[in-house]
Amino acid sequence: MxxxxxxxxxxxxxxxxxxxxxxxxxxxxxxxxxxxxxxxxxxxxxxxxxxxxxxxxxxxxxxxxxxxxxxxxxxxxxxxxxxVQEEMDDIYSKVKEIVDSKGLTEDVKVEKVGPGVLLRFKDEILFDVAQSELKANAKNTLQRLGEVLRSHNKNIKVEGHTDNVPIKTSRYRSNWELSADRAISVVRYFTEELPEDQRISADKFEVAGYGEYRPMAPNDSEANKQKNRRIEITILK
CATH class of the missing domain: 1.20.1270 (Substrate Binding Domain Of Dnak; Chain:A; Domain 2)
Known part of the structure; x- marks a missing residue:
């Protein structure tokens, strides 16, 4: 049982x-x-x-x-x-506020783009003609931008662009070299020249110098050439 x-x-x-x-x-x-x-x-x-x-x-x-x-x-x-999108919107708002407060709306464009937030600087805001050393006033603006970049800890791409007017100086033999050196100067400012506690880690940056080969407009007038001479900083998602 x-x-x-x-x-x-x-x-x-x-x-x-x-x-x-x-x-x-x-x-x-x-x-x-x-x-x-x-x-x-x-x-x-x-x-x-x-x-x-x-x-x-x-x-x-x-x-x-x-x-x-x-x-x-x-x-x-x-x-x-x-x-992520809300964070990028916040970055856009902060960067736009910096540009507006400095009275640079005509010379620095801030846009939302696919990869993130783009700042487009006219070259004359940052550099003298055919030079790659940052102007003193430019460093002021970049320092405030650095505060935003550091607080959000994003990857950043810095690109240098020129018009198609040939350059040949004792320092630069081509627009390639000028555009690359200008982009490097911007990165060096964020990574080396800022006070130590404000610097951004170098591994957050990528740098490119495109010379005259990625124009925004045809190089057929001085106004268009001015558009093509630029530095672009993209804060990446």
Missing amino acids: ADNYNVDEDEGGGSEWLATYGDLVTLLLCFFILLYSMSIMDMAKFKQAAASLNSMGVSQQNGSMKDSVGDSISDLNIYNAIA
Whole structure:
């Protein structure tokens, strides 16, 4: 009789516990996603995430658990993208404020672009003709810009551009060299010339000198040539 009882007990067990276990795993996943969401988003974004997770519900079918997890991860990626965009909007606003406060709106353009936030400086704001040493007034503006760059810890690309007028001096044999040296001067200011506690790590920068080969406009007038002589600083996402 004891043997029959044991057999009946074994055969009576079912797989109902799997549904409960699956629910528990899903709830734990949702909980940790919410914790992560709170660490990167403000309360408004957190409420959006919570609403999304609530509407997702808890799956009662083992087969749909993977879909629920996939949806949660997809939502999280969207919220991360929103957080990044909000940070870039903040950088844009701060940089625009610096340019406006310095009265440089005609000479320094600030734009939102695909890779991030772009600052386009006319060369005459930063350098004398055919030179690569930064002007004193330019350093003032770059120092304030450095505060924004340092606080957000983004990668930064600095590009030098010229018009197509040939240059041949004792120092520069081509526009390639002039454009590259100007870009390097900007990077050197942020990484070496600022007070030590204000410097930006050199590994945050990439530098390019394009000479006359990436013009914004045809080099057929002095106004267009002035557009092409520029330094571009892109704060990358």
